[in-house]
Amino acid sequence: MITPPSxxxxxxERIERARAARRRRYVLxxxxxxxxxxxxxxxxxxxxxxxxxxxxxxxxxxxxxDAAVLPIxxxxxxxxxxxxxxxxxxxFFPGGDIGSLAVHGTINDLxxxxxxxxxxxxxxxxxxxxxxxxxxxxxxxxxTASAAAGVPIVTGDTKVVNRGKADQVFxxxxxxxxxxxxxxxxxxxxxxxxxxxxxxxxxxxGIAVLLAREALEIEADIRSDSAPLHRLAAAVLEAxxxxxxxxxxxxxxxxSGLNEIAQHAGLASAVDEGxxxxxxxxxxxxxxxxxxxxxxxxxxxxxxxxPAAHADAALDAxxxxxxxxxxxxxxxxxxxxxxxxxxxxxxxxxxxxDMLAGxxxxxxx
Amino acid sequence: MSGTPSLRFVDExxxxxxxxxxxxEIQRRAADAPLKIMEVCGGHxxxxxxxxLEDLLPPSIDLVHGPGCPVxxxxxxxxxxxxxxxxxxxxxxxxxxxxxxxxxxxxSLLDAKAQGADVRFVYSPLDALKIARxxxxxxxxxxAIGFETTAPSTAATLLRARSEGVRNFSVFCNHVTIxxxxxxxxxxxxxxxxxxxxxxxxxxxxxxxxxAFIPAQYRRPIVISGFEPADILQALVMILRQRERGxxxxxxxxxxxxRPEGNRRALAVIGETMALRPYFEWRGLGFITCSALKLRxxxxxxxxxxxxxxxxxxxxxxxxxxxxxxLKGTIKPWQCRVFGTACTPDRPIGTCMVSPxxxxxxxxxxxxxxxxxxxxxxxxGPTPT
Numbered sequence: 001m002i003t004p005p006s007x008x009x010x011x012x013e014r015i016e017r018a019r020a021a022r023r024r025r026y027v028l029x030x031x032x033x034x035x036x037x038x039x040x041x042x043x044x045x046x047x048x049x050x051x052x053x054x055x056x057x058x059x060x061x062x063x064x065x066d067a068a069v070l071p072i073x074x075x076x077x078x079x080x081x082x083x084x085x086x087x088x089x090x091x092f093f094p095g096g097d098i099g100s101l102a103v104h105g106t107i108n109d110l111x112x113x114x115x116x117x118x119x120x121x122x123x124x125x126x127x128x129x130x131x132x133x134x135x136x137x138x139x140x141x142x143x144t145a146s147a148a149a150g151v152p153i154v155t156g157d158t159k160v161v162n163r164g165k166a167d168q169v170f171x172x173x174x175x176x177x178x179x180x181x182x183x184x185x186x187x188x189x190x191x192x193x194x195x196x197x198x199x200x201x202x203x204x205x206g207i208a209v210l211l212a213r214e215a216l217e218i219e220a221d222i223r224s225d226s227a228p229l230h231r232l233a234a235a236v237l238e239a240x241x242x243x244x245x246x247x248x249x250x251x252x253x254x255x256s257g258l259n260e261i262a263q264h265a266g267l268a269s270a271v272d273e274g275x276x277x278x279x280x281x282x283x284x285x286x287x288x289x290x291x292x293x294x295x296x297x298x299x300x301x302x303x304x305x306x307p308a309a310h311a312d313a314a315l316d317a318x319x320x321x322x323x324x325x326x327x328x329x330x331x332x333x334x335x336x337x338x339x340x341x342x343x344x345x346x347x348x349x350x351x352x353x354d355m356l357a358g359x360x361x362x363x364x365x
Numbered sequence: 366m367s368g369t370p371s372l373r374f375v376d377e378x379x380x381x382x383x384x385x386x387x388x389x390e391i392q393r394r395a396a397d398a399p400l401k402i403m404e405v406c407g408g409h410x411x412x413x414x415x416x417x418l419e420d421l422l423p424p425s426i427d428l429v430h431g432p433g434c435p436v437x438x439x440x441x442x443x444x445x446x447x448x449x450x451x452x453x454x455x456x457x458x459x460x461x462x463x464x465x466x467x468x469x470x471x472x473s474l475l476d477a478k479a480q481g482a483d484v485r486f487v488y489s490p491l492d493a494l495k496i497a498r499x500x501x502x503x504x505x506x507x508x509a510i511g512f513e514t515t516a517p518s519t520a521a522t523l524l525r526a527r528s529e530g531v532r533n534f535s536v537f538c539n540h541v542t543i544x545x546x547x548x549x550x551x552x553x554x555x556x557x558x559x560x561x562x563x564x565x566x567x568x569x570x571x572x573x574x575x576x577a578f579i580p581a582q583y584r585r586p587i588v589i590s591g592f593e594p595a596d597i598l599q600a601l602v603m604i605l606r607q608r609e610r611g612x613x614x615x616x617x618x619x620x621x622x623x624r625p626e627g628n629r630r631a632l633a634v635i636g637e638t639m640a641l642r643p644y645f646e647w648r649g650l651g652f653i654t655c656s657a658l659k660l661r662x663x664x665x666x667x668x669x670x671x672x673x674x675x676x677x678x679x680x681x682x683x684x685x686x687x688x689x690x691x692l693k694g695t696i697k698p699w700q701c702r703v704f705g706t707a708c709t710p711d712r713p714i715g716t717c718m719v720s721p722x723x724x725x726x727x728x729x730x731x732x733x734x735x736x737x738x739x740x741x742x743x744x745x746g747p748t749p750t
Contacts, residue, residue, distance in 0.1 A: 032479045034475045043711060345416045347379060348381060348388070348421055350420055352731050354731075
């Protein structure tokens with residue numbers, strides 16, 4: 001049976017209705033968990049909004065934010081609280097390892113809430129048969145990362161599971177921090193006209209782990225950007241106190257980060273491809289592998305949405321920090337189309353920048 | 366994107382200045398009459414959307430997305446066969462990442478993996494052979510897909526497996542050839558294509574000669590093109606110039622890579638290991654004679670279809686799916702009745718929505734809005750409101 005194609009206008013209206021329906025309620029239609037649910041993209045969103053949040057009975061969890069911000073009695077400051085698990089494979093990669101990543105990742109979730117990190121917990125799940133030399137190296141790396149960041153590990157737990165029931169080491173860290181009085185960051189505060197800042201080149205972490213894991217015979221000196229962002233975040237907040245929100249674009253990359261902000265705000269953003277810094281090696285590896293650097297995970301980059309009037313000050317603050325020397329203003333927030341991110345390409349055209357549906361690189365953090 | 370060292374052969378073909386001058390020439394040469402030009406290769410479809418090239422073209426030029434997306438043309442029955450092999454006890458089933466999410470009639474390879482099948486994604490068939498060497502007690506199967514571009518690496522892997530005597534490695538061969546598919550489109554009723562952007566990667570292997578029938582028999586120009594914005598725009602300029610001159614011929618825009626005679630060594634290894642199937646089903650296009658490759662009888666030991674029992678049953682596409690019409694260029698992705706509603710990249714119904722080279726996925730992911738705040742123009746139909 002052939003039905004005559006409907007005109008574009010009707011068709012787009014139909015698509016918009018479907019999108020709007022999906023926005024109102026993400027549904028988990030899958031019968032079992034696949035690796036896509038851990039990708040940080042759309043399937044993760046479906047799992048979170050379709051099962052976890054409703055399943056937890058309306059718990060005060062904001063699915064968009066990496067850390068919860070809680071009042072402490074009548075005190076003006078508030079408590080930021082977050083947790084994250086680390087399953088990266090391989091355990092060691094250029095620029096970091098599972099230990100330093102577990103420290104940086106959780107500090108960064110606190111930093112993007114505008115918090116000064118106070119302390120971390122450390123939960124270790126070890127596989128029977130793990131070489132103690134390996135564990136010693138990881139613990140040493142955790143100690144070094146925590147000392148350099150000035151955020152101590154204050155409590156912990158260790159479990160051992162049968163061989164084959166975990167892959168060497170899984171780590172969970174939780175973190176608490178203090179959000180100073182007056183600091184309030186949320187995607188919901190974003191306004192049309194705000195500027196989008198990015199603290200440096202994207203894709204380093206994902207590609208570094210990928211090259212360490214797969215025998216791809218691509219020779220490149222690419223190191224993970226894994227780093228604690230709390231000082232950089234504090235510098236941005238000091239330079240631009242009305243910063244709307246901060247995001248560290250980890251899994252799903254800058255594309256997922258910007259889409260989450262757009263959805264939370266109900267606005268659009270447009271970024272210039274030519275202004276997004278990407279290292280030559282990373283770009284070359286992405287070209288060869290057919291990946292988009294904007295979809296690749298970062299572990300030491302910050303996206304900041306700031307009012308246009310403060311964009312230059314925020315940019316200067318980023319560039320004054322060792323982790324933000326290559327920072328750039330990459331785009332701006334638009335009124336419409338809601339929930340969408342667009343890219344102005346270097347060729348002079350434009351395209352939609354969406355979250356990834358699948359997962360090109362599982363177990364990247 | 367800004368970056369430190371320049372990528373030779375990439376940066377120079379993305380140069381905004383060069384792009385602007387090519388666009389100006391296209392604007393100048395484009396007639397008012399609508400012109401339908403098919404880019405045969407999925408790589409071109411992806412590049413066109415990835416770089417937003419449709420924004421730059423005059424409304425009279427309508428790019429039609431062709432059948433050259435390897436994932437998109439695999440019929441559903443073959444995915445069922447792949448799942449059957451993957452579910453054999455002891456099998457390690459290896460595949461390119463794109464194929465993991467393609468739906469069969471009973472779930473995808475990703476689902477099979479979640480249910481316990483050992484499905485791994487690899488970047489090359491040699492990776493699969495490496496896995497076979499390291500796990501001699503398991504059967505390792507490589508899911509070979511793609512046009513003449515990827516067939517040589519499968520062929521070379523088979524030759525290596527044989528010379529190394531690897532006994533536990535086999536190939537589920539789904540390689541297809543592009544020329545019969547182009548011919549099928551040219552022969553289909555109501556065909557309206559005025560010219561072709563020819564497949565750059567395939568042509569590096571087969572050369573330019575196999576496309577000579579297009580101008581000779583069908584009076585349509587074809588320009589073999591590279592994959593950067595300036596390549597594609599220049600190919601369009603060359604097609605427009607041919608039309609102005611009133612000629613139809615095979616031209617090679619991608620001469621920095623494609624030689625007229627192709628790659629004889631690559632063709633030789635394909636010929637040594639594979640032979641044409643009498644016919645093969647293409648998704649949406651139906652059965653096309655002599656359009657796919659199977660392993661030669663000498664390589665039967667490495668042929669997964671011989672080694673494992675596969676259902677080999679033809680599975681009809683879901684009723685709602687219009688991938689076939691999209692692949693033939695008779696409808697635009699957004700004209701499919703399930704596009705963007707029931708069929709999205711996270712829950713695809715058709716293959717065109719799975720691969721980043723698929724017209725529907727490219728359109729959904731990159732193309733459904735342009736930055737002017739307007740939805741995309743519709744070149745040959747009513748103006749959107």
